[in-house]
Amino acid sequence: MVYVERIKRGKVRQFHQAKWDEPVIFELHQSGERGVQLPRVESAIEEKVGDGVSFIPREMVRKRKPNLPEISQNRVLRHYLRLSQEVLGSAFNVEIGQGTCTIKYSPEINEAIAASAKMTELHPLQDVSTVQGVLEITHKLDLALREVSGMDYFSFQPGSGTQALFAMASIVRAYHEANGEADQRDEIITTIFSHPSQAATAAVKGYKIITLYPDEDGFPDLEKLKAAVSERTAGFVVANPEDTGIYNPRIKEFTRIVHEAGGICYYDQANANGLLGITRAKEAGFDMCFMNLHKTFSTPHACGGPATGALGVVDRLKEFLPGPIVEKDGDQYVLNDNMKHSIGKVRSFQGVPQHVLRAYAWIRALGPEGLKDVAQVAVLNNNYLYHKVLKIKGASAPYIKGQRLEQVRYSWEQLKKDTGVDTDDVSRRMADFAHHYWTSHHPYVVPEPFTLEPTETPSKADLDEYIASLTHISEEAYTNPEIVKSAPHNSTNHLIKDHDDFDNPEKWAITWRSYLKKTQASEKV
Template sequence: MKRIRRDHKVRNFHQAKWDEPVIFELHRPGERGVVPPGTEAAVAAEVGSAEDNIPASMWRRTVPALPEIGQAKVLRHYLRLSQETLGSDMNVEIGQGTCTMKYIPRINEMLIRNPRMTELHPLQDVDSVQGMLEIFHNLDLAMREISGMDAFSFQPSSGTQALLAMASIVRAYHDSRGEGEQRDEIITTIFSHPSQAATAAVKGYKIITLHPDEDGFPDLEKLKNVVSERTAGFVVANPEDTGIYNHRIREFTDVVHEAGGVCYYDQANANGLLGITRAKEAGFDMCFFNLHKTFAAPHMCGGPATGALGVTEELKNFMPGPLVDKEDDGRYILRDQTEVSIGKVRSFHGVAQTVLRSYAWIMSLGPDGLKDVAQVAVLNNNYLYHKIVQIRGASAPYVQGRRLEQVRYSWKQLTDETGVTTEDITRRMCDFGLHYWTSHHPYIVPQPFTLEPTESYSKEDLDEYIHALEHISNEAYTQPDIVKSAPHNSTVHGNDESSLDDPKQWCITWRAYLKKTQPELQ
């Protein structure tokens, strides 16, 4: 069979398409995947009925409405769904800018599936889980070295929950000093993650947002103008979502500290910083890392994740508990919350599987390997940056030549000249088995797209992505309708997004769908 020569790197891709119903629609009453054997009479006579040991208050009034499906049908269903999905195991996933979609070592996935891990329960006596507590403790120590902080909690189950915990610590700290009512403002920046402002607002703070100077850096003079005796804290990402690293960050934290505020650092994405710079030297009192970004644990469709929260000694007593401590005799314990603790931010003390994955990743790399991760991520990003700004219609606003682990680019010129928008290009990229992200709203950078190559991808991978963007740019200038009518090779050829801003049309669960579409059945 003659092999067809590929003259360019744009793949001839077509998404698999199955007319696959949701699993509840596959339900057939009485159909079973497994039929367990009945209890032997001798066993039942000895132990009695399990139902007799369950309090009446714990019994359901109705049987749960779970789908009844045979094994083969379940297998086909999920394999078909997997064929209709793109992700970091299927394609070059550098287009999920700010989310750090990198390769997850499969040996670490094997670790978390070990029965000694899967059979653990968070309510076990601490003496029966000393190994897992040791891993929590050792990861805490590693995170201290990476950040310069003095203690870590792995209880927050996301970056946003870690931000909420830090805003809660800011409030608890000022309350303990009798300044809680006075200090009612949190300062952030427009290019930091929206969750920073949102979580501070949830805690009742007024949000002051700094906009960038002409080069894209947060404006230090504007910060000096807004700090006051009302300043509770300053929260920022560095680099921000533009990929621009603020080399004057210590001046910002010094200004806030002089006003009596607390500085906390969004390091959800620290992919370009490992082994190079730390939160402590930048003057921060708290920081968090997303283990499901920088430290090679999967996002898992939004969870379970971990926002590893670190604080200085001064704020340690305000942390959520319990924390893992090591006794002088080498035994590990769960130290209870202090009286001034913000309390638990989720059940128990963290997602053990995510902690194990990240611990294994750090231990396999060591300090030199972690620094290599950052250096290769920055190298990959700057190669991508150099190539993309040469594509017709593309640009990277603000200071040139100063980017770290990602870049927020713009198609403004291409849109002005062809009418093709960044949303059009999002859909056209699907036709090549690729994905890219635009940016958080509002679109401060016009017609944005944000890319982050991480350390996982080779030059050939990056070139494939670059060629796809070049190909689409050429289409926009020569045959724009091809781009505007995309996707052509996907399972969906157009999305009606009008319902996204209307909660009345949201159906998060099958039960919610039935209530809204078939109320007579309820």
Template sequence: MQKINRDHKVRNYHQAKWDEPIIFELHQSGERGITLPQVEQEIVDHVGDGITAIPAEMVRKTAPKLPEISQNRVLRHYLRLSQETLGAAFNVEIGQGTCTMKYSPKINEAFASSPKMSELHPLQDVSTVQGILEVMYKLDLCLREISGMDTFSFQPGSGTQSLFAMASIVHAYHEKNGENDQRDEIITTIFSHPSQAATAAVKGYKIITLHPDEDGFPDIEKLKAVVSERTAGFVVANPEDTGIYNPRIKEFTKIVHDAGGICYYDQANANGLLGITRAKEAGFDMCFFNLHKTFSTPHACGGPATGALGVVDRLKEFMPGPLVEQQGESYILNDNLKHSIGKVRSFQGVPQTVLRAYAWVRALGAEGLKDVAKIAVLNNNYLYHKIAGIRGASAPYIKGKRLEQVRYSWEQLTKETGVTTEDISRRMADFAHQYWSSHHPFIVPEPFTLEPTESLSKADLDEYIASLTYVASEAYTNPKKVKDAPHNSSIHRVDEQDYFDNPDKWAISWRSYLKKAKQVEAVRS
């Protein structure tokens, strides 16, 4: 039996590969996972068969073409797929950068999957959902304390949807004051999330983007130069995606306020801020938190998500409604908001996400939340100083402490070896690690953005650092191996010339796949 050297932190990892068909290809006519009993005649006589009462225009002409497959084959199929996937429950997850993929306490998953939650329906009478409305209201109170805002809505289904809601509130505010035609510009920064500019642009605003000074801070002199009577608002993340915190942020918000603009804050990742700084003291009128990041719920590739949107009192009347409020001993949905922007999503978002966040906050308490920030910053700075010692790696801009993440660069390594950040991303998967580069465009050359959260131990960090160091060393000694990666994954390197941008090369549904396959076959014949 081969002895394994446990002192060596680089794992001898190989991902499972099942060559698993998609579930439609596993279809067998007549196969069933469960056979439902016939409805008893007495029930039919009393309430009907449940089908003939459906209006004719709502009844399908043909049954949906769903896969017919047995229960055990369904289980086998999805378990195999799960083994072909990296995730926070499988591996040391540091490299998701701005997505804060951290461990979520499993007790919170038990709460969220309880029938008391899974069987809720958004059209139930308010009197029958007092429990979840109480949770929403009490989490609202917690987030008010954490941020300094006066009211929160959990309606937005993502951080981007919260940003769109805030841009809509800015628009509604200036419309009420008769200044919409004049105030048509939103100011943001290049290292803030791209959704900030995108959502404001969708709302019709011209986007003015501030670039950093030589230390990486947003340039305050440039802000002074672009602020004017045309300024509708200012939106920023702080820290930005570089991990650099702007200590002069209150000067920025004052400059915008003096010009008559609204200031709103992207706090998608607040891991390094909880209990340390608040949006209110920084001068912001609105902010949002991603409950599916900082507050326990797994990110899950965009859902189930909740962008908790908070505002100061003077903007409450513009909020998306309804808001959850307490009235005596009961909880109500208040839709009486005079200048509401309307709904940005149906109903109240994702209540399971709200419940997880509430459980997480209550379990930690005020001091625990502050400890989250301290440990997240400690982990990040430990990682930062270790990576600074890896050949070919650097961290542009200000030297010294960063907050909850860092945008690093392999510029030197790429110049010396030809190995790019995307090559390293694929090679890191061979050691069971996820690795994230950056939003496009790559402002930092050959970037990689790492964000260790408070849930990672020193041993976890050391394992990730050892793997990254090993891959960087390979780039200098065997660059072809890195460029040909991944070698141990279920899927190897894909021809990436244009597959993301060419709709002829992908299908969003089984039906569209069959249609394209038929077209290809016709061309060939």
């Protein structure tokens, strides 16, 4: 039974998501159906260059055709348009609920230029002389990020923030190996509110992880850091502001202590949205940082796929960067792959040039003062939201009271105690009002968390609509909690009570081929 609630008119937007009984595209297959009928190669061309197939080495030729669906153009279009109506996104709704992932409006003009043939028809194996334009853009984005961060060189090879963190942990190890101290220095220090990828990537490199917890004021504990550093310290990695939205004003003292112990300091600036033009990694004492182009600099996340974690280092660490990096030599742009201690590639070629172009266009459109405006508006929006959310019954923001930076990790702990409604219930109910809402990454250090980051994009009216929806759900929780617990009511997907299928790898099918194998096997049984 679908429950449709009547609500009074106001800022809460009633929403019902489109639902199509749409099969996966492989099930739409009709043998012989075509979307495009390719013409035969003209005989004159075939005489000149051959048929295009006979040159392929025999061992590279498929023994059978790929199992792809055969389907007409109009049915392909219909299929994907229907699927697009079954999702929420920043183009459809007020999107401030992705927390640390910084979802903002990306100008459509940037999408148009990134999709132009001048970009899409580039090939990474082209001669450098034929790609001077995109190398120039890459180098100029490098220069812009140097200004933003204070670093001396940037690589755009890492495909994500986590990959950039892994690259930085690799540079730390390579640096100490070059100095003959790799075996001695086997510890990385981080903080509990920093992203879990910081500890995880350092652990993958073989480091022991030391985690600092907050002091009584809610900041990373400086005295615990002093106790932790030693001749075994390889490095210190931190996000600042941390994922709670708290900015550590004593960060330069932290980096000084680590440097005195011989460690490298590297900075998770995946989200620099509240810092642009205000504070930089260099002045905070960091040797390396990364900034996600797919967060601060308005390029798409691409579903966790082809993103970019721009990796910057100070001059003494240039020789350790993944290569090649783009440099200018006279009037030409060149690929420098001659770094003595390079950690090697962390991704093929130069990463994602379309993202580099989008970020460069975004920066050029705003200019230095515009970038600072972005940070100031993002902080203003966040603190307005913070002030309003704390007035909602059952909501709180643990640790430091007062202003936060560009995001806040809130808690519904009191709501859960009072009503039994938890943060996952609220998350599903928010979908009924066309809002996305993010809880937190694990582990849940803040109980019943929800993490909001408005960025500079939404207006006051947008923020008020989001606040009104949270307030409405809080009121429901205290008056009729089953409405929230049984949500969503207006979505294509509804509450799933049995999670066995999600927890059992034997029931997972991540490709059509694996699905067919598993279903055919079960039918035989």
